[in-house]
Amino acid sequence: MVGGDVTGEIEKLYAAVPQIRNIFYVMGKIGEGTFSCVYLAVARLMSGEDRKFALKHLIPTSHPTRVAAELQCLTLAGGEDNVMGVKYCFRKNDHVVIVMPYLEHECFVDVLHLLSFQETKEYMFNLFKALKRIHRFGIVHRDVKPSNFLYNRRLKQYALVDFGLAQGTPDTQIELLKVLQTKKQGSCSQSNLHTISGNIPVPREVVLPSSTKQSVKRHWSYSQINPGNSGKEGLLGGSTQRSVFGERNFNVHSAVIHEVNAEKSIKQSKITDAVSRKLAARKSVAAKNTSGAVARKAASTCPTSMTCDCYARDQVCSICLARTRQVAPRAGTPGFRAPEVLTKCPNQTTAIDMWSAGIIFLSLLSGRYHFFNAGDDMNALAQIMTIRGSRETVLAAKQFGKTVLCSKELPAKDLRALCEGLRQVCIAPTSGTESDVQKHRAALQMRMVENQDGWFVEQTGVPPANTNKSYDCISSNANMDSGQSNLNGWDKVPDEAYHLLDRLLDMNPATRITAEEALLHPLFKDLF
Template sequence: MAKARASLRNVEHVDVHEDDLKEEDAEETLDESMDPLEESGHTVNSSDEEVEDAVQEDMARFEETFEGINKRFRLINRIGEGTFSTVYKAEDLEYNQYDNSWDIDERENRKWSSPARRQRPSRRPHYVAIKKIYVTSSPIRIFNELELLYDLRDSDSVCPLITAFRHTDQVVAVLPYFQHSDFRDYYRDMEVSEMRLYFRSLLTALRSVHAKKIIHRDVKPTNFLYNPAQSRGVLVDFGLAEREGTDWHHCPCHLSDEDRRYKAAHSVYAQTQQSGHNITSYPKSDTRSSRRANRAGTRGFRAPEVLLKCTQQTCSLDMWSVGVILLTMLSRRFPFFHSADDIDALLEITTIVGRKKMRETSILHGQVFETNIPSYSESGHTLEKIILWCTGRTGEKTQPKKELDEDEKEAVQFLYRLLECNPAKRITADEALRHPFITKGFEDNEMDEDMVDLIEA
């Protein structure tokens, strides 16, 4: 679909040169998205309000530098600004000249139109999102994102690629425009019943993505455009996504328990321990090469295996990010984790899971975790206690003990499956969609639709 439309519009394809591929492979890069709070502040979901002068100037520069873009699209507003790209809302001026099977809203409108009207071209304005990818992005990154979007073109709840253009060194991707609400405007007021619908939509998207062995790597609220009124959302921004197995190297987490124990018992750390040295000491001459692993993502949403530099990361790391979103909603705190670096991030997780669990998780990936900070307990804290504390329900010691309601308890049980430190034991997107926390929301929604049908009848 995307390739067909691109050829119809007679535009240049994105070329990736072999030299660029080799250069990129030789580098170790840390791809980190913008801070969640800063990023949310750059998200706009309304073109009706007055466009700021700075945005007008930005769009004017874009039209000047990208020849012919204003003949195909009318730029309306800047609706997103991230680390690697800027997104604009625009009207598609050539909408009726092409096949637009990607347009869900148009399909719904035509479903209820008369046969004669369906044959006529649509006269209402049609909007798209134009993603301007910064020229500082490497060719392989741009090619990878467009290729993955094309592969996911028919996936449920995933934003499809309409087409892509290139002018000199500037590349833009044209995507559908989806009406959505800012996460900060609704997450504090969400009932558990509404959370069920939110995560059903998000997990539907991830099931499609993971079925193709693609890791999104940057699952977070600003990358899931959700419309509470329709209980529908779409997963966007595959700029950091990769295929599972890309640049894999051996990691102990994929060994059997017996082999892992043997390896740990014969490790440099074990030998240091046996020699009677202090646990914080280092070998005099360490000939081991440094560990390099993909740590792309956003602070606060990275899974433990990413922070511990696992070299065989899987789609399960996206499920940890889903858990962080659910924890954010239940605790009414955004962002929940807000660390400055990977070490702080590990310590934040340790506060919850405890030192014992973090040591086990580190050994799983062939790493050693030690801390002498006395405030970190051995067993950590339960998620129930953390949510009660965050929502101000711990109360006075003399008052009756407050507990989560039944819906919250069910949500927490689901949350434990998501925030499982061992990626092999973490729930998958397909399993999550069959979990009672999600299926109950589906049943409740079906009952509501049945009631509407009865009323209309």
């Protein structure tokens, strides 16, 4: 059943883009983000089958270039190697609806503790396939996280979705990402999008609703669509890109009525209100600036010779707050941002996606999600430092032109001990007394120190000598087979898994493993 609020939203969607009603019956909302809402819809095929699709409705305030860039990412890179493709695109005025294949999928939290280690390997392998695909096109996804990598456990199907925050590398093949990169957004203005009109081609396999089908017929309304120019025109009025899934992308059929005089009168009536709003806004901004200036002045009065006093506190000290803020791309989801994003490094690469993949792998191996959860970037970096160590963080930051100071040296955690301790899977030694087993288990116990910004990991014991492994070299364990035990293989996690995790969570983006390299990692030798 669809709730009243969702029903109202669906009706607004139909009203905003009437062509949707002609082809799709929208069943309900399946996702919502800052810039879009995703709906589950059914379309009638010529075979009589009702096929499900995902309809992504972009909010009208999205910049046209950003919308077109997302479509171009889906069109060029999508449809292969676990990257979501696009079937059709509708637009009317400021409203854009992207139609994609629907993949029924599990919630990551629901399956986190159900997956076997073999399934975890398959999950990561398929994620790397998707990342290799988009990175080859010069696309930096910037928001890799479980909710953006759809997973159907039963069918073993995967799909990387949501390119709304994507950026391009210097050699990107996505032309509109180049436009965004150079901030030449005027080349794809709102007015240009509004001039597109005319007839659209009907999708080959989709037909208008038949009165003989009782399942969805009452929700459809009939409207004749002229085949028109057979899809010669793309979203931006130029030639179409290659077909996706053998189908044509098509524009919304909208007869644009020129109401210039009406628009002028509306704008004129709003001028007075706009002026008054601007005056009020200026007063508000002035008040905020005054209070902000006072705070900055208070922070700047701290002697620069003083050492940072943030350690073991749940807030950032005034010395750190007094530092000049830098502007750099920091899009993404808290908890998945790479160190170079948190430290506002201006030169960010596809390595930030690999870090996010590493955080997903860390959650899978430890059974903890969300693994990191901090209220701001500096505390997020501090939490990462409790895992990777202060020395490693300082050295890595220096490599990409940043200086990180830490008031106390923090040792790097042993990744196996960390993950097994948090998962509470204690691997007993193959030989030894009961006392040895107890010591081994005690050494794996982890304590999570809570504060308002999330938590930090502390180890309550000293890891046994045989768990302090160096991950510079991969060692194979002959006793580890691919079969699942009563613990689904989690009692036999090989060293290769933690070696790969170590490479993914490399603090230095220049040496962090790439998606192509990850696919060739020995951990996946049975999946090649």
